[in-house]
Amino acid sequence: MLDIQNLTKTYGKFTALNNVSFTAREGEVFGLLGPNGAGKTTLLRTLATLLTPTSGSASVNGFDVRKQPEEVRKIIGVVNGGMGLPARLSGREILQSFAGLYGMSAQQTEARIAELDARLDLGRTLDVKAGEYSTGMKQKVVIARAVIQDPAVLILDEAASGLDIFARRTLLDFVLQNRAQTAGNGGRLTLYSTHVMSEAEEVCDRVAILHLGQLLTVDTIPNILERTGESNLERAFFTLVKGVEKNAV
Numbered sequence: 001m002l003d004i005q006n007l008t009k010t011y012g013k014f015t016a017l018n019n020v021s022f023t024a025r026e027g028e029v030f031g032l033l034g035p036n037g038a039g040k041t042t043l044l045r046t047l048a049t050l051l052t053p054t055s056g057s058a059s060v061n062g063f064d065v066r067k068q069p070e071e072v073r074k075i076i077g078v079v080n081g082g083m084g085l086p087a088r089l090s091g092r093e094i095l096q097s098f099a100g101l102y103g104m105s106a107q108q109t110e111a112r113i114a115e116l117d118a119r120l121d122l123g124r125t126l127d128v129k130a131g132e133y134s135t136g137m138k139q140k141v142v143i144a145r146a147v148i149q150d151p152a153v154l155i156l157d158e159a160a161s162g163l164d165i166f167a168r169r170t171l172l173d174f175v176l177q178n179r180a181q182t183a184g185n186g187g188r189l190t191l192y193s194t195h196v197m198s199e200a201e202e203v204c205d206r207v208a209i210l211h212l213g214q215l216l217t218v219d220t221i222p223n224i225l226e227r228t229g230e231s232n233l234e235r236a237f238f239t240l241v242k243g244v245e246k247n248a249v
């Protein structure tokens with residue numbers, strides 16, 4: 001479903017992603033972990049067709065991000081820190097306008113908004129104008145907007161940051177349900193980047209660990225713990241990252 005082969009992204013002389021390859025399947029929550037500057041956002045923005053790869057390839061459901069960006073955009077939902085909301089519109093109006101872009105009928109849109117209200121606890125955000133939102137309210141509507149068309153692939157870049165513990169729990173439960181959901185071709189794929197190891201431990205089936213643009217490992221969390229001999233993902237993460245830094249000296 002997601003196929004990344006030898007993906008490299010440079011900014012001038014700086015290599016932010018270095019020859020990264022992995023695949024991820026529908027019905028998976030796939031974590032992207034790495035310290036600041038690891039290349040997580042670069043990778044997710046490339047998959048979201050917001051950045052062009054320097055070399056290598058990436059495809060989503062067979063659509064190439066470089067050659068078929070329009071097709072890719074139709075089947076992905078993206079949450080990243082950079083997206084604002086129109087201050088004068090209510091949550092319902094924002095979701096309606098996005099649903100319109102995906103060609104959803106008024107009836108489909110209202111049914112989907114009701115479903116998302118139940119699953120994401122949108123509550124007052126639907127009627128209050130975005131200019132009056134708290135950070136958590138804003139993030140809820142950004143997430144609802146990203147999934148309005150029930151995308152095959154959901155890209156969440158640090159989506160839980162800024163959420164209080166209630167909203168964070170709602171998001172994590174949503175991600176877990178998204179994995180189980182079936183829609184003809186199986187569950188959805190969620191790409192989940194985070195700094196918070198406990199979040200990854202809870203929701204991710206497999207994780208990729210990135211460091212300085214290099215992919216250190218892709219595996220299930222139990223396998224990573226076994227391989228590193230550590231008791232939790234945070235310790236395993238440090239062990240893997242330190243191993244690379246030692247080799248680099």
Ligand SMILES: Nc1ncnc2c1ncn2[C@@H]1O[C@H](COP(=O)(O)OP(=O)(O)OP(=O)(O)O)[C@@H](O)[C@H]1O
Binds near residue numbers: 011015036037042
């Ligand atoms: N537009 C750009 N021009 C030059 N360098 C960039 C640009 N965008 C990102 N970088 C560099 O690429 C590297 C990877 O950045 P990226 O944002 O992908 O990392 P990240 O893993 O998401 O980190 P963080 O968790 O801090 O957001 C960093 O060293 C960053 O400074």
